[in-house]
Amino acid sequence: MFELDGYAPIIIAGLKNTLLVGLSAMCLAVIFGLVGAWAKSASSYLLRSFANLYTTVVRGVPELILLLLFYYGFPQLVQDLSASLGYELVMDLNPFLAGTLTIGFIYGAFCTEVFRGAFSSIPKGQAESAQALGMSGFLLYRRILLPQMMYFALPGLGNIWLVLIKATALISIIQLDEIMRMAKIAANATREPFTAYFLASLLFLGITVVSMVAQHYLEKKWARAGSY
């Protein structure tokens, strides 16, 4: 069914880059999310405003626009700025880096909301008793809040991952050799676009199914650890 004149293995090879971009973007999104959630609960007005601006803007603008803005707009901005200072600077972004940073930045905003909700689900007594034992700041965060928060955040993070991995298909627009771009190459070469894109869609479906099974297993495991 999927012969494609020998192009099928090339599309499957694109899976590696899709997963690589997806996983690195997810790690970045979790970091952005943790920082964002911390900033949203900070006492400083400036930090809170920045965090609110971040989540408001990112959730209100299409991913495609943000990707194009970063990949094409940012180097141009740097060039114009350096030109106005009298330097001549040519900047080219690596598609992998640009894609990972953009997707991570976008889904970091969604992670912020998930983490914020998870932190507020932890009973107040937990932090108070830790403070009574003399823990504070980072130690309190690392030993008490973070492990308990993960249990509440896991379902939300799982959903973000499922959306994020589908969003990586966009990076084919900036010529990264992931599933979608390989499917396009195969479609053009074999003149069987339907077969090529259908194979690509099945690969994404496969990632979704594996992720859902893994999420179910993790939630079960963490549920035991998180039960009071």
Add this chain to the structure above:
Amino acid sequence: MAWQQFFDYLPRLMEGFWVTVGITGLSVLIGLCLAVPIALMRLSPYKILQWPSYFFIFYFRGTPLLVQLFLIYYGSGQFRHELSEFGLWSYFREAYFCAVFTLTLNTCAYTAEIIRGAIQSVPKGEIEAGRACGMSGSLLYRRIIFPGALRIAWPAYGNEVIFLMQASSLVSIITLMDLTGVARQIISETFAVYEVYLLVALLYLVITYVLAFVFKKIENRLQRHNQLFS
């Protein structure tokens, strides 16, 4: 490029804006009409009705919209002869038709899942009370289940509409001149990359929050019975 020049491009951006609104509006309306029967099929006790809607929802929620768009727009070319025989090729040749078709199927799958969840969350007591009053079948659905499900589904449905409006920016990749498409065209003429993208991002931001505001207003109206003061 002077910021002043934006006013020269505003009419073209407005045209793009209307294309975005048109594609989103059409897909949302048709998608909603199709989603209700699909959600009901998903909830039916008959396997033969359940499975097709299950696979439809699973496929369209489990794959990226971009793949679906390419599958229908470029993929239909592979079946050109078959489509011509049924007189459908003239439709599938059009980017606009393919865009609306894909977005409709996509939003239909997500909406069906929202509706299914909402119907299942209608409190059992309300349904039993309806039955006790002698309602059954379509009357029970029309008077009790659908109004209850609408209230539960509304916030999630609002998010889905907003997501679809943002996702419709992808149709610029299959040559349509929506807001994103017009922006890319203007950039290719002026080389003002970040200025134009920032302006368009701002426009999308405005549309998003206007939609969010409208949905919130309607939600408040749907929840009138829960408010102490109104």
